Amino acid sequence: LVAAASLRDPEHRVAKRSLRCSRDSALCCRRDHYVDFRAIGWNDWIISPEGYQLNYCVGQCPLHVAGSPGMASSFHSAVLSLVKANNVRTAAHSCCVPTRRRPLSLLYFDRNSNIVKTDIPDMIVDACGCS
Template identity: 80%
Template sequence: EPMSPSRTRLHFQFSGMQDQDIHLLEAQLWLYLRVPRDLVANLTLSVFLAGEEGDLARGNRTLLGERQLSAKGSGWWTFSLMPALQSFFEGEHRTLWLDLESIVDRGNNMAVINANRSHQPFLVAKAKVQELDHHVAKRSLRCSQNSNLCCRKDYYVDFRDIGWNDWIIKPEGYQINYCVGQCPLHVAGSPGMASSFHTAVFNLVKANNIQASGHSCCVPTRRRPLSVLYFDRNSNIVKTDIPDMIVDTCGCS
């Protein structure tokens, strides 16, 4: 006889995306199912979406999908959240609440969420993100064909091209970006283009013919981490955030 549903509540915070237009290309929920050794567990897993915590408490939720699983031993499972999740990003909410319900046949105990940090559920998403015009800072400007001043050059690297696809599971590549362009003194001395106020003052000193040595270079002024899913040396699936992998803005040093 099937057991009564086992319920788990998850939430994911998407900070810093209030002024961005997000178009999802792919979205998968990764869950670690713990099953007693040498046992095959058959279960039905349902995933529901709600914009706020209170909506879940009132039962106001939307079914994203349902999947029949046959799990032999503990391991990771993926659950596609497309295309239903796109509607969430088209709204005003930036905290994603998911309600999981699992029904296991024959009374087998199964934990959807493992207590260990390495086994916590997580989302893997691929999206096109466009900042709204009024939110783009001057130092965030992408390079144009008509300017040779310091700017951010968009560049996508495919992990297959550098031989990393044999150990990195997700993503398949990412927007690495880099900084390029000239930093003449009248530009490098501007607080909006200099990498720091110290740099702005120092470049103004040089621009006014006061004795000082050194040249200004176009360098990254802000970077973001990249979430990576990969196999470690023991063939375990690991999720980690690698800092300073994505160049967001550029300025003159």
């Protein structure tokens, strides 16, 4: 048995869809948004950071996008999109939702003025997809 392998030409790469929204994005994407804790009045108890990149998901999820690999938030969403594409009646609509989040580390004063360090799960949206 002999196996042969060939390397792909680097110029023939498939372009990946951008995670972040461009200025004129209409399809589901991640919009960058910074929250300044001073602006929302939390700087009196949060020591660090001074703010963070919250981010959020926005955009349309038409059928041809909602079921595509990498855009569907789950296998369930991909199947539901196929069901809708085949004109099977369903009340469900695809929405642009977070598909990957990460925690935010905070240093803050608790009620007894103790300094506490904690990691709050799912505070930063890293990626979006259609649900």
